[in-house]
Amino acid sequence: MKRLSVILISFLLYLPLSAQFKGTVYIDTDQSGIFNKGDKPLAGVMVTDGLNVVKTDKKGRFSLPGFEKTRFITITTPAGYETEQFYLSAKENRKSYDFVLTESERTKSKEHSFVQITDTEVTGGMGRWVTDLQQYIKNEKPAFLIHTGDICYEPGLTMHNQVVNAQTMDCPVYYCIGNHDLVKGKYGEELYESLYGPTWYSFDVGNIHYVVTPIDHGDNPTDYTLKDVYNWLKNDLALMKEGQALILFNHDLFTASDTFVFKADNEHMLDLRAFNTKAQIYGHMHYNYVRNQNGIYTICTGTLDKGGIDHSPSSFRDIKVDADDNISTELRYAFIEPQIAIVSPMDSQITTSSVxxxxxxxxxxxxxxxxxxxxxxxxxxYILSDAENKQEIAKGNLTSLTDWNWNGNIQIPANENGKRLHLTVTSFFNDGKKATATSQFTYQKDFKLSTIPGKDWNTLLQNAAHSGGVNDSQVKLPLQLQWTANTGSNIFMTSPIIAGQKVFIATTDDNVSLNTFICAFDFNSGKLLWKFPTANSVKNTIAYENGIVIAQDAACNLYALDADSGKLFWKQYINLDSYPYLTEGVTVDKGIAYAGIGAGLSAYDLKTGQTIWTNKDWKQREGATTTLTVAGNVLVSGTQWGGLYGNDIRTGKQLWKLSDNGLGNRGASPVYKDGKLWIISSKSFFTIEPQTGKVLQQKELSANLDVTSTPLVTEQEVIFGTADRGVFALDKSTLFSKWKAETSPSLVYTAPYSSTPQAGVETSPVASQGVVYIGASDGYLYAIDQATGIIKEKYNLGAPVFSTVAVSGNRMIVCDFAGNVYCFSSK
Known part of the structure; x- marks a missing residue:
């Protein structure tokens, strides 16, 4: 009898607990936004109390027991439906937790798209990017928008969802919690929850089960634990429909390992591959980077409102899902008005034909x-016509080669030789807007330029000391475009190499297509000679010596290629002993290749790939853009938000570190000249003794100098780019300001935290015959008088230039972000 009483009491205690949270999910048939008698219940909808997950019955009802941390009752919005409120606060003590859904075509289709933004870090206002995002969503009609965290701090949290929400964006909007969204309170996520709801939840679109989980660390302690998330995630994934695929969102990456396990502790782990996982999408790092982790894409997106920590372009991401649950991605760049530029044939030039x-x-x-x-x-x-009699010669459409570039060939009748021709090109956009450009040029079918031979240009600024900014080239104004070619993907901070009558360049693709290459073109004709596919983007400097091209990709692969054939001589994996991501540039000097950063910084025998030494004294920090510099017996490198380092070039032993006075907040590489290092960092210009790291001079300036521009040191000037004020020149002897050349506001912002309307110049200046040539983020190539700063010429390329020019003889190679390689000659 006693035993029976215990059983009965236990049963009675369980009953109210099991029915603590009840409710119904309805279809809003009359679209009133509230529950009415005519609304129909919906079966099979997943509902959770933050731990337990159940499905609604035939009458749309559910019952959940709750647990000690239940704060919300949340539904998994099913495919084909939308709701204005996918969660209800458990603190409201409702008698019934009812959810109203409306039918939706955009969330029903297996083929759909969505937009990811991240790390907006709002503190002083939202900015023009909101309008660009809002209009893009209006025009392209994605199924939803998701923000993957760092909204940021109290001001951002209270402001952001007032501006970016389902009503203002006209699509469902979801949020993740980031490390800077864990603010002071009873617990770190308290404010976030009061404004944005649960920190873990799921929803369905098409055949994809989307899951949002919270970051496991941040500025303040969380009330939740990884085990809490694991317990819910296990229950949520167990109720996925047969044949569904999984895409995960978190502010940070779950794991850098290809095993792809969600791990709470050694006893609580979920193998995410068992759930047909397609991708994990995140932010946090302030850069654009995609890895294929053995069949699962991990997709990091930078910041759409500002430049990334590693100088990634300001962008958001459009992600598409096809009928077979495969994904494709496209980065989209904010702040750009409808614009177009004809880069070939260029205006007021002589243009020849190809065969x-x-x-x-x-x-x-x-x-x-x-x-x-x-x-x-x-x-x-396009429409091509005779410039004199206006008679139409040809018209048609161009083909898209990259996200910026469109290309084609026009058949030219023989009788047009020697005539002035007029080209009109119009770009049509999905919002009904268009942009038009014209070019008037002289067509000569057999036009040839005289060439003056010059020295090889082996790396950024010609040599391992990066001292070739002043050289003996014969490039003079006016410039004539000799040829142009397109690589088929973007060109970022990689600067072209000129060696053995070839031009070498490497490309970037921060999408799942990973369409990345090291390319060789004929220096005289622009003909593609070979194309070597890399595993990931090559984002920075490549180098050449003795018939070998060396490059490292973002996924930490180091390649040595035969310059004549593109054949792989050897390949090394650079072990960073941390997250595998490289944006630094390599250097080659006297048969030794220097590559990597931090624990991966190493010296390699150029011919064999054998490791000579590896740095053991300092570690990588944030993504850096340094190109390694050889300064006598010292190898100079550095990390963003870390420091500038000098290592013994023979042993790899650290000799010194500089991080004070802004030298830890730096994207630039130094030039070694006149026995000193010359470098810009934060807001100052420095000269440094390379053997000891002693700062010899520091000159603070009224500009943001966190750019990748290596200074040009002439007899009279020190010239460099800035993140916000164009190009600066200092008097070499006094360090007083000598001149400024103002560029236009950037098309795309790359310097960390730079944004509209700043005028950024990430490239390094190169001088020839008293003229400084430098590409800018506004899409122009500038020719500036070296002594006065007067802009003598500028050429509209219509796409940002992040790649420093290379010169040899009377020819100059220029690359733009659209993937174009240009060869200019002196007329």
């Missing part, structure tokens, strides 16, 4: 850079 490989006919190559932040480019058309 069609299939027919042998003469063709006029046409290349156009065009972009609009608020809508994709639907098509680009």
């Amino acid at each position: 069609a490989a299939s027919t042998g006919e003469k063709q006029l190559p046409v290349s156009v850079n065009t972009y609009h932040s608020q809508a994709k480019t639907s098509h680009v058309s």
Whole structure:
């Protein structure tokens, strides 16, 4: 009898607990936004109390017991439906937790898209990017928008969802919690929960089960634990429908390991591969980076409102899911008004033809850079006519080669030789807007320029000391475009190499396509000679010596290629002993290649790939953009938010570190000249003794100098780019300001935390015959008088330039972000 009483009491105690949270999920048939008698219950909807997960019955009802940390009752919004409120606070003590859904075509289709933004870190206002995002969503109609965390701090948290929400964006909007969203309170997520709801939840669109989980660390302690998240996640994933695929969101990456396990502790782990996982999408790092982790894509997106920590372009991401649950991605750049530039044939120049490989006919190559932040480019058309009698010669459409570039060839009748021709190109965008550009040029089918031979240009600024900014080249104004070619993907901070009558360049693709290469072009004709596919983006400097091209990709692979054939001589994996990501540039000197950063910084025998030494004294920090510099017996490198380091070039032993006075907040590399290092950092210019690291001079300036521009040191000037004020020149002897050359506001912002309307110049200046040549983020190539700073010429390329020019003889190679390689000659 006593035993029966215990059982009965236990049963009675369980009953109210099991029915603590009840409710119904309805279809809002009359679209009133509230529950009415005509609304229909919906079966099979997942509902959770933060731990337990159940599905609604045939009458749309659910019952949940709750647990000690239940703060919300949350539904997994099913595919084909939307709701204005997918969670209800458990603190409200409702008698019934009812959810009203409306039918939705955009969340029903297996083929759909969504937009990711992240790390907006709002503190002083939202900015123009909100309008660009809002209009892009209006024009491209994604199924939803998600913000993957760092909203940020109390001001951002209270402001952000007032501006970016389902009503203002006209699509469902979801949020993740980031490390800077854990603010002071009873517990770190308290304020976030009061404004944004649960920190873990799921929703379905098409055949994809989307899961949001919270970051496991931050500025203040959390009330939740990884075990809490694990317990819920296990229950949530157990109720996935048969055949569904999984995509995960978190502010940070779950794991750098290809095993792809969610781990609470050694006893509580979930193998995410068992759930048909397609991708994990995150932010946190302030850079753009995609890895294929053995079939699962890990996708990091930078910041759309400002430049990234590693100088990644300001961007958001459009992600598409096809009918087979495969994903594709496209980075989108904010702040760009509808714009277009004809880069070949250039205005007021002489243009020659190419020969069609299939027919042998003469063709006029046409290349156009065009972009609009608020809508994709639907098509680009052209009309070619005689400039004098206005008679139409040809018209048609161009083909998209990269996210910025459209290309094509026009058949030219023989009787047009020697005439002035007029080209009109129009870009049409998905929002109905268009942009038009014209070019008037002289067509000569057999036009040839005289060439003056010059020295090889082996790396950034010609040599391992980066002292070739002043050289003996014969490049003079005016410039004539000799040829242009496109690599098929973006060119970032990689600068071109000129060696053995070839031009070498490497490309970047921060999408799942990973369309990345090291390319070789004929220096005289621009003909593609070979293309070597890399595993990931090559984001920075490559180098050449003795017939070997060396490059490292973002996924930490180091390649040595035969310069003549593109054949791989050897390959090494650079073990950083931390997250595998590299944006630094390599250097080669006297048969030794220097690559990597931090614990991966190493010296390699150029011919064999054998490791000579590895740095053991300092570690990598944030993503850096340093290109290694050889300064006598010292190898100079550094990390963003870390420091500038000098290592013994023979042993790898650390000799010194500088991090004070702004030297730890730096993207630039030094030039070694006149026995000193010359470098910009934060807001100052420095000269440094390379053997000891002693700072010899520091000059604070009224500009943001956190750019990748290595100074040009002449007999009279020190010249460099800035993040916000164009190009600066200091008097070499006094360090007083000598001149400033103002560029236009950047098309894309790359310097950390730089944003509209700042005028950024990330590239290094190169001087020839008293003229400084430098590309800018506004899409122009500038020719500036070295002594006065007067802009003598500028050439509109229509896409940002992050790559420093290379010169040899009377020719100059220029690369833009659209993937174009240009060869200019002196007329």
